[in-house]
């Protein structure tokens with residue numbers, strides 16, 4: 665019998681990681697979730713073994729490599745709250761940077777040289793152009809984005825020195841949930857636009873605050889690029905294939921390539937639900953870019969990948985998931 669390729673998935677109990685484990689399982693891989701459950705949930709680990717451990721502990725990482733002997737790593741685990749990173753940068757440099765160095769060193773020690781890494785559009789800071797190309801200057805403005813850019817640089821250094829091969833995938837706004845309703849977005853605290861809007865629409869929150877109505881955009885509201893989590897994880901599987909069949913590393917933007925303003929998202933949600941949301945407007949927050957839209961032509965060229973699921977599908981899956989959570 666052919667052994668299934670084992671993939672170590674750090675942060676596999678989290679939002680995107682759990683969707684990736686489902687997709688990996690369906691594609692015939694064996695995902696092994698490594699997670700400390702600081703976020704995420706054991707209930708989301710359904711498609712492969714679970715190893716509870718912390719990337720800040722070398723011995724935990726060694727133990728999971730020893731036990732499962734993965735052939736590649738997908739590295740989702742991180743602290744990922746921009747505002748928290750401004751208040752507590754130490755947490756971000758420890759949990760994102762140190763943890764990743766621990767992970768990379770252990771991977772190399774066990775002869776594993778292929779890694780897919782969750783980077784972010786936050787590495788572009790206040791981007792100098794739109795849509796954003798991979799070559800657009802990366803100049804992050806908060807410790808979260810800086811930690812992710814530093815990791816990209818570390819990956820490049822490890823490639824040059826040790827022959828590590830990587831895919832640094834720069835996500836735009838991940839959104840939506842598993843279309844079968846088995847797993848979904850569940851951050852604590854929740855800071856992402858779509859779950860916050862849906863929770864407000866379903867009366868789980870009293871109101872929703874929009875920060876800024878005077879951005880230099882068509883309607884004054886910030887514009888973002890929402891990409892369905894299933895599209896996102898499909899790109900991870902294609903990246904893995906790429907790493908197994910090519911010698912080069914990848915740095916790719918992953919977005920839908922389309923931008924929607926906060927007000928457009930709100931209006932579409934109200935239309936789907938036939939309800940009005942209680943919305944407040946507050947002054948814009950420091951360091952919020954007006955427009956973040958990905959140019960995804962490189963992912964299309966190298967992986968034949970593009971996002972397929974539209975904003976309507978994203979919102980409907982977010983509503984279904986939130987309704988399920990309320991019932992459970």
Ligand SMILES: NC(=O)c1ccc[n+]([C@@H]2O[C@H](COP(=O)([O-])OP(=O)(O)OC[C@H]3O[C@@H](n4cnc5c(N)ncnc54)[C@H](O)[C@@H]3O)[C@@H](O)[C@H]2O)c1
Nearest residue numbers: 675678679680699700701702703704719741742744782838
């Ligand atoms: N959600 C988005 O829109 C978005 C956008 C850009 C980039 N990203 C990146 O994608 C990745 C996944 O994001 P998410 O939204 O699924 O986050 P998440 O918080 O839902 O998942 C992260 C998981 O990592 C685990 N974890 C954190 N630190 C750990 C440690 N030291 N050891 C072991 N496990 C640890 C958490 O318990 C959690 O289950 C993150 O790296 C994030 O920076 C997310």
